[in-house]
Amino acid sequence: MERTKYIFITLFCLFTLVMLGQNNSSIYRAYVIGDMGKWKKTMDSLENVIPKTNKEKLDLINYQYGYIAWCIDKNKDAEAEVYLEKTQVLLKHLEKQNYSLSMLYAYKAAFIGFEIGISPYKAPFIGSESLRFARQSLALDSQNAFAYVQLGNIAFYTPQLFGGSKSEAMEHYEKAIRIMEEEGKQLLINWNYLNLLATTINAYMKFEKYNNAKNLSVKTLYIEPNFEWVKNELYPQILKKL
Numbered sequence: 001m002e003r004t005k006y007i008f009i010t011l012f013c014l015f016t017l018v019m020l021g022q023n024n025s026s027i028y029r030a031y032v033i034g035d036m037g038k039w040k041k042t043m044d045s046l047e048n049v050i051p052k053t054n055k056e057k058l059d060l061i062n063y064q065y066g067y068i069a070w071c072i073d074k075n076k077d078a079e080a081e082v083y084l085e086k087t088q089v090l091l092k093h094l095e096k097q098n099y100s101l102s103m104l105y106a107y108k109a110a111f112i113g114f115e116i117g118i119s120p121y122k123a124p125f126i127g128s129e130s131l132r133f134a135r136q137s138l139a140l141d142s143q144n145a146f147a148y149v150q151l152g153n154i155a156f157y158t159p160q161l162f163g164g165s166k167s168e169a170m171e172h173y174e175k176a177i178r179i180m181e182e183e184g185k186q187l188l189i190n191w192n193y194l195n196l197l198a199t200t201i202n203a204y205m206k207f208e209k210y211n212n213a214k215n216l217s218v219k220t221l222y223i224e225p226n227f228e229w230v231k232n233e234l235y236p237q238i239l240k241k242l
Contacts, residue, residue: 112130170200
């Protein structure tokens with residue numbers, strides 16, 4: 001009986017690891033081809049897993065982060081708000097356990113940015129909070145690439161009159177890329193890495209650094225030849241500019 005119990009536990013752990021791998025792989029493939037229906041299905045399936053480990057909860061926050069950004073871009077503000085509420089519950093739970101605080105603060109910085117994206121009038125009231133959380137994240141982990149991405153986003157999207165700077169944003173994005181590439185392990189089936197590359201390409205274009213954008217596009221498509229956003233949107237636009 002005891003041996004059977006241990007076999008069951010082992011099989012359950014293996015099954016969980018396989019499912020986690022499938023979640024990451026499914027999210028990655030959905031991002032590559034721009035299939036947010038598949039993304040949502042995978043994200044919601046993880047949400048329905050009970051109980052979830054803390055790592056699974058952090059993964060779910062990451063998937064919700066990507067989905068909320070897409071909703072805002074597509075003017076699906078009501079749906080974005082639904083998932084923002086869900087992320088707040090997860091963030092509070094993990095923060096109480098002091099789990100991965102640097103990442104939690106970086107996500108808090110991002111989600112405040114999303115709130116401003118939905119309701120721009122909030123910018124003067126909560127914009128500084130986003131910057132504070134990003135800096136707090138880096139105070140805990142100076143090599144947190146995701147926190148540098150948030151600093152980049154803050155600098156890029158804040159009007160220059162209020163302290164925004166495209167050149168400063170570029171420095172943060174480029175530093176985030178260097179950190180992720182130096183660590184190496186973060187690059188495997190990682191939609192966040194592809195998103196960072198595409199975000200940086202897009203920023204180069206806005207900054208009219210078209211040769212930089214072209215070189216990074218070539219690198220990105222070498223890493224993932226089927227990446228729709230770069231392959232069919234950004235790269236053709238860059239070639240026209242050149």
